[in-house]
Amino acid sequence: MDEHRGASQSAGTRPAEPHSVAEIVSSGDPFSILGPHEISPGRWEIRAILPEADTVAVVDRDGETVLAPMERRLPEGLFVGTLSASQRPDYRLRIERQGYTEVRHDPYSFGTFLSPDDVMRISDPASDAVYTKLGAHYLDLGGIEGFLFTVWAPNARRISVVGDFNSWDGRCHPMRQRHEGGIWELFIPDVKPEQRYKFEIAGPHGNLLALKADPIAFAAEQPPATASILKKGPQFEWQDANWMAARSAKNHRKEPMSIYECHLGSWARVPEEGNRYLTYRELAVRLIPYVKNLGFTHIELLPITEYPFDGSWGYQTISLYAPTSRFGTPEDFAAFVEAAHAAGIGIILDWVPAHFPNDPHGLSDFDGTHLYEHADPRLGFHQDWGTYIYNFERQEVMSFLVANARFWLERYHLDGLRVDAVASMLYLDYSRKPGEWIPNRYGGNENLGAIDFIRKMNEVAYASAPGAVTIAEESTAWPGVSHPTYTGGLGFGFKWNMGWMHDTLRYISKDPVFRRYHHHDLTFGLLYAFSENFVLPLSHDEVVHGKGSLIGKMPGDQWQRFANLRAYFGFMWGHPGKKLLFMGGEFAQEREWDHDTSLDWHLLDSSCHQGVQNLVRDLNHAYQSIPALHQRDCEATGFEWLVADDRDNSVIAWARRGDDAHSLAVVVSNFTPVPRESYRIGVPLPGLYREAVNTDAALYGGSNTGNLGGVVAEASPSHGQPCSLTLTIPPLATLILVLDRDRHGLKI
Template sequence: MPNDMRREIREETAADPMLQGGIDAIVRADHGDPFSILGMHQLQAGGPVEVRTFLPGAERVWVIEADGGAVAGEMEKIHPDGFFLGRLPERRDRFRYRLRVDFPLATMEFEDVYRFGNVLGELDVHLLAEGTHLKAYERLGAHPRELDGVQGVAFAVWAPNARRVSVVGDFCDWDGRRLPMRRRVEAGVWEIFVPHAQAGQRYKFEIRGANGDLLPLKADPVAFEGELRPANASVVHGLRDYDWRDAEWMRTRAAAGERTAPMCVYEVHLGSWARVPEEGNRFLTYAELADRLVPYARDMGFTHIEMLPVTEHPFDGSWGYQPIGLYAPTKRHGSPEDFKRFVDACHEAGIGLLLDWVPGHFPTDPHGLGWFDGTHLYEHADPRQGYHMDWNTLIYNFGRREVSNYLLGNALFWLDHYHLDGLRVDAVASMLYLDYSRKADQWVPNQFGGRENLESIAFLKRMNELAYGNHPGTVTVAEESTAWPGVSRPTWLGGLGFGYKWNMGWMHDTLSYMQKDPIHRRYHHHQLTFGLVYQFSENFVLPLSHDEVVHGKGSLITKMPGDSWQKFANLRAYYGFMWTHPGKKLLFMGGEIAQWREWNEDASLDWHLTDDPMHKGVQDLIRTLNGVYRSCAPLHAFDCDPQGFEWIEANDSDNCVLAFLRKGPDPEHHVVVVGGFTPIPRENYRVGVSLPGTYRCLVNTDDARFGGSGSFTVETLETEEVPWHGRPYSVTLTVPPLATVVLERRGG
C-alpha cells in the first residue's frame, strides 16, 4: 500500500469519531454490531471498497481474491492491538475475498468471518421472535454447513439483553475479541458463520451483559454434544443423518402406547446398572448397554426401559435431574450416534425407551442458563417464583414465550431426532403449585389470587398436545403426587393431557402396609384396599421407583419385616399383588434381584446376588409376572377402566387376606387373585367366583422355584355350586403364607 494512502487512511480514521469509536469498541470486545465495522464496506455509492479486520497478533495482512488468488491489496495496521484496514481504490464493487496473514511464526490464508451474510432466514427470525419455532434447534446452536461455497459452522444463540456476544472455542484460541457475533435485533438472537470450524471442536459463548459486565463463559443451551465432566464446554456436532433400523417398530408402536396394552417399565440409571470394575469402575458405553441391558430387559419381559435423565449434567450425584445440556445425551456413555444405536437396539428387541425429562428447574452452575445474558432470561427474577429452595435450583419462566418454546422444542427433539417413545416428566407437582414447598410469605399468587401456576399448566398442556399430535404412539407420564384432577385426561376435557400419572398414593400406602409386622397388619388392611377408591380417576402407573431406595430409606427387601425367609416372602407377595393390581407397572433396577444394599449411583448393582437361589427366585418371579401380565388380557386390557376390576373379598382384615377379580375383553376369561399377608397359611379358604369351571394357577409366589416354601401347591381348582362372596360359585384353596396366588379361568 502506498505511503500516501496509509497516511490518508490514518487521517480519515482519526477524523471520523464514529469509526474510531467503533474500532476502539471492537478492540475492547465491547461492540454490539461488529458487522457494521468489520468485513467489506463501500462507504458511498461508486466509491472504493474497504476491508477491515481485527486479528490480534498479526503483523501484516493482505486481501486476496477468492477467485484466482490474486492479491487485491495490503491492509494498514491502524491500531496497535491488531486492527487492520485495507482500502482498494480500484475496486468499486464487492467481491469474494480471503485474508493472507503474517503471524510471528507462520503465514496463513483463510476466509474472513465478516464477509459472510446472515445465518438465519427471515422466517426463522420471525418464528423465533414469536416463540412458535418448534424446531428452533435446527437453527440455534452449532450447525456444520456450507455457506457461499465454504464449509464451516453456523452458530446462533438467544441472548436479547446482551451488549455483546462472541463465540469462543478451539477455532479462535478461546479469544472473545476474535469472533463477536451479529445481533438479529428482531428476535434477540446472535449469529455468526465461522468458516473452517468443524465438528468435534469445543466452544462456548462469551457474553457481556447489558450493564457491561463480562459473564462467566456460557455453554450452548442448544448444544447437541458436551464435554465429559468435569469439563463443561459444548462440542460442535450438528444434526447428523443416521441410518435408523427401526422403521417397523416406529410404524407399529402406536399399539404399544394404547391404554389397553401391557406396560411394565424397567427404570434404569445407566451409570450404575453395571460398571466395569477391572477398568477403574468405569461406566458402560451405550454400545455395551445395547449388548447387555437391552437383552436383559427383553429376557425379563419388560415392555419399556425408562432412563433416569441422560441429558448432559455436571454432577453425577444429581442422577441427571439437574441437567444443563437439555439437547445433548450425556458423554458419560459415548457420542450422540452411540446413543442412537442404543435406541435402535431397544427397538429391534421390541422394547420402548422412555426418558426422564426435567422441565421444572435447572441448576445454578455459572456456565448454565442462570443469568444467561446478564438478566433473568430463562428464570423468574423474583426468587419467590424463580428459585427452588428444596433443590437449590432455578425455575423456568414459562410465561415467557421464548422459554416455553425452548422447552417444547426440546420435548419434540427427543421424540423426533432420537426416536424415543415417551417422556416421564419429573416433579410435575412442583410445576403446578406456586406455593409448592413454600411458606405463606414465600410465594406470589396468580392473577386471580390462586396458588395454581397458570403459565406452567398451559405449558404442560401444550407439551402433551404436541407430543401426541406430532408423534403418535409415544406416551407422556407425570410424576405428580397431589390430588390435582385430570392429570391424565385429554386437554379438551379440561385435563393436563398426560397419558399416565404415577400413583404415588398407592405406593406410599402399600409400602407402609408391607413394612408393618404381620401381627399388626389387620389394623391397617385399608392401606392395601384404599387405592381402588380412586384407581380409575386417572390412568395410573404403579411405581416402585429409585426414590424409594435412596437417602437412607433402604432397599425394598430391607423394608420387609421378619427374618430373611419372611423378608423374601413378603417381597414376593407384594410383587404379586402389584403385578395383578390395576395399573401399569414400574420397577427400579435392583428390585428384581432383591438387592440388600440401598442404591448407590457410584457402584454397579450387586449382580453376584443372583448366584443365591433366594435372590434368583425373586428375579425369576419378576420374569414370570411380566410374562403373565403381558400374555393375559384381563391383567392389562382394563388397567385404566373400572369394568376390569371387582373386589371379591376386601374386608377380611382378621386373616389379612384379600381377593379380587380381573376381567378382560373376553367375558369368559377371568383372573382371580388371592393374597395372604401373614406367615400363617389359611387352609380351606373359600373364594367366590362368577363363572363355573376350572381355574388354573398362573402364579404362586410361594412356589419353590421362586424361593418359597413350595408346601402349598395350587395347580387347578374346580368350582363348586356353593354361593360365596355374593357370587353363585366358589373354589377353596390353602392360601400360602405371605403369598399371592393368581388363578385363571378361560372359556371354551
C-alpha cells in the same frame, strides 16, 4: 452462497475509525465496522480482527493472488486493507503467524441467515425452530463449510463466539444482534465438527459473565469440563421404521406396560478398568437383552440430558438438548435406542422441565438478567433443591422447553417422556411457607403459566410423535392429570400413583401380626384407581436417602423377608395399573442404591435373590400374555372385588377382566406367614382356574405350597358370586389364577 453475502455498508462512506478493538467488539453491530465496506465508488475497505496474526493480506478466492496487503491499525489486532473492485469483492484472508500461513474466509463478509419468519417461529411453542434455528448448525455454502451460531439473549450488550478455533478469544468473533427477536447470529466459516465452543456474553451493563454453554448444544464435554461441542447434524441412519409404525397404532391404555427404571451410570460398571461407565453401545449389548429376558416392555432412563453433578443423578441438567457424554456420543445414544427397538423395548426418558441448576456456565443469569428464570426468588428459586425455576409465562421459555420435548421424541425416536416434579410446577406455594410465595392473578396458588406450558407440551408431543407417551410424576390430587386438554385436563398419557406406592409400602413394612390394623392401606387405592391412567411405581426415590432397599423394608427373618417381597410383587403385578420397578429391585438388592457404584450382581449367586428375579420374569410374562391383567388397567370395568374385608386373616382378592367376556383372572394375596387351607373365594364364572403365578413356588425360593396347578370352580355361591373356589393360599404369597374355559370339558 451469494444470497448470504452481505451488501456493502453505507456505500461511499468510510466506517468510523474505532479507537480500540474493544470498541468494535462491544458495539453490538460488528458488521458495521468489520468485513467489506465500499468507501467510495469502486473503492473497498476490508477490516478484520486477528489478534494472533503477524501479517494479513486480502487474497482472491483461490488464495493465490494478493488483492491488497492489510495494515495493522490497532495493536490488539485490527487489520485494514483497501482495494479497487467494480463490485463487492469475493475474497479470502491470508494470515501469517509464527511462520505458519493459513487462508480463511472472512465471517464478516456474509449477510444475515435467519429470516424474519425464522425469528418469529423461534418463540412459537408449536414450532421446531428452537432446535432447527438456534444453536450451532453446520452449513455448506457452495463449498464454504462452517457453522452458523445463533443464541437468544435479548438483554446482552454484546456476545462473542469463543472456542478451539479462535483460542477462546472473545475479540475474534463478535456476533450480530437481530433486534427484532433478541437473537444474535454469526456464521463462522472453516470451523470443524467436534471443536469445543461457548458464548462470551457482556450483560446489559457491560459486565462480562462467566462463559456460557450453548442452551441448544447437541453435544457437550464430559463433566467436569463444561464446553459445548460442534456437531455436523444427525449422523445416524435409523432402521426402526417397523417399530415406529407399529407403535403409532397402539393404544397404550390397553397395552401391557412394564417399565424398568434405570440409572445408566450405576447399573453396571467395569471394575477392571478403573470402575468406568459402560458406554451406550456396551449397554445396548448388555442392558437391553437383560431387560428383554426379564419381560419388561420399556426402559425408563434417569435423566441423560447433560448434567454437571453426578450426585444429582441427572435431575439438575444444563444442556437439555445433549445426551450426556459420560456414555458416548449422540450417535452412540441413537444406536442404543435403535437396539432397544430392535429387541421390542421402548425407551422412556426422565425429563426435567421444572428447574435447572445455578452453575455459572448454564442458563442462570444467562444474558446478565433473569432470562430463563423469574427474577423474584419467591417465583424463581427452588428452596429445597437450590435450583432456579423456569419462567413458564415467558413465551420464549415455553418454546425452549416444548421444543425440547419434541426434539427427544423426533430426533432420537424416544417412546415417552416421564416428566419429573410436576407438582412443584403446578403449585406456587410448593414447599413454601406463607409469605414465601406470590399468588396468581386470581389470588390462587396455581401456577397458571406452568399449566399452560404442560398442556401445550403434551399437545405437541402427541401430535409430533404418534404412539409416544407422556407420564407425570405428580404427587398430589390435582384433578385430570392424565385427562385430555380439551376436557380441561393436563394432557398426560399416564400419572405415577404415588398414593398407592406410599400406602402399600407402609403396609408391607409392618410385622404381619399388626397388618390387620392397616388393611385399609391395601384397599384405599381402589377408591381412585380409575380416576387417572395410573403407573404403579417402585422407583429410585424409595431406595435412597436412608430409606434402604425394597428387601430391606420387609420384616421378619430371611425367609419371611423374601416371601414378603415376592408376595408384594405379585400383588403389584395383579393390581390395576401399569408397572415400574427400579433396577436392583428385580433381584432384591440388599443395600441402598448408590449412584457411584454398580448394582450388586454377585447376589444372583444366592438362590433367594435368583428366585426373586425368576418371579419378576414370570410376572412380566404373565402380565403380557394374560389380557385380563392389562387390557383394562385403566378402566373400572376391568376390576371387581372378591374379598376386600378379611383383615383378620390379611387376605385380599379381586377379579381382573379383559375385553373378551371370558377373559378373567383372579388375584389372591395372603400377607401373613400362616397358610390358609380350604379358603373359599367367590368367582363370577365356572371352569378351571389355572395357577399362572404362585409366588411361593420353589422356583422362587418359596415353600411350594399351592393348588397342584389349578382349581375347578364349584357351583356354590360365595361372596356375592355364583361360583366359588376352595383354595390353599400359601404363607406370605400371592396367587394369580386364570380362567381356562376349555379345560375339563367346560364350554362356557
